[in-house]
Amino acid sequence: MKVTVKYFAVCHEMLNRSEEEMQLPEGSTVNTILKQLEDEWPEIAEFYEVMQMAVNWEYATENTELSDGDEVALIPPVTGGIDV
Amino acid sequence: MKVTVKYFAVCHEMLNRSEEEMQLPEGSTVNTILKQLEDEWPEIAEFYEVMQMAVNWEYATENTELSDGDEVALIPPVTGGIDV
């Protein structure tokens, strides 16, 4: 199956891209993506603890199962609004 | 001495005037004015309990002493802003 993965803010900067398509085996979860990213850039794993993931515009866990066409996003801590 | 007395809202309506000048004896207090108004219109006294008085734009009591040129106001319960 094919999913779209989106990167924002610091993730965008770290990975040097904002979006990509990934071909994943059937039965993949969010964790499958996290592992692939870790293979590419090991340091990203140390930030997983403070990050959230989203599938189809909804917060998800690393165990959330994926389907063909899903949109997955890595969500670093949000700062919506202002710092006041 | 001569003072200006101002009436607002329901007082304005009751007394049918918004402002008048009063000649008062030396040593007069806010109470002197209240008594004069009561002489003119006895029913006003039953509202004194819920009213406040002001002298020179500051809340005052009936015992506040008056001086020549003072501006005195009868202040019915205020409703500043909105009822929400």
Added chain:
Amino acid sequence: MFKITADTITGAEVREAVEAPDAGAVVLFLGAVRNNTDGRPTKHLEYEAYPPMAEKKMAEIAEEITDKWGIHRVAMIHRIGKLEIGEVSVAVAVASPHRKDGFEACQYAMDRLKQIVPIWKREVWVDGDAEWVKPDAVFFEELPERT
């Protein structure tokens, strides 16, 4: 800016009066004339004020806010005269470095405004009656007849 006005209030007056480059949070309250009170249809409202004392009391509320929260940027404006449904009767703006303080201070300003600022509201109902109102209760619902 502390003002009693007969002109239309947009909210921009108070907002512009409090803006500052070091104040990230602006809380603005606008009170508008509702089309009903407790279900009884309102035709329009009339506000009367004692302008010099009202503006003095508004400035005192701002001083209280400075004492309580260290906030220096507060503006209040209240309209007088006849107001149609939907028109703004009162606007309060507070600018502060932190939003929590701004919300508290703006709410405080409105509470105090209704307590100590000499402004009165006369509600004119669609059914033809009219009365001076006070918070939470109708004040002098029936005036005693003049004897």
Added chain:
Amino acid sequence: MFKITADTITGAEVREAVEAPDAGAVVLFLGAVRNNTDGRPTKHLEYEAYPPMAEKKMAEIAEEITDKWGIHRVAMIHRIGKLEIGEVSVAVAVASPHRKDGFEACQYAMDRLKQIVPIWKREVWVDGDAEWVKPDAVFFEELPERT
């Protein structure tokens, strides 16, 4: 109205979106770019968002407010891109029959917005540094070098 925009925010958009003849109280919050953070001078800010999810989460916050206070009129807009000092980054408006609920709901909206709406802020300092920030702490102040 729940919107991510690259255009200037005036506050009028959200206010107009919530106005109603039966809503006497409008509480409006505006967040603007400050000229400093904890005393360190700010050059400008950059905001990035995940627009479709951000707008969905804003709508969910409005539903939470309806559940908690019975308020149906909530609007939120957040700007993205580069913002200069003094420009508005976020505006939230709540219209309600009673002002106390309006203040509470508007404050709640801002709190939740900072918790669940995917929007990120990059602070560019006058001294030349820049960093992605998170509430209460600098997030990833120094990115690890790519190996």
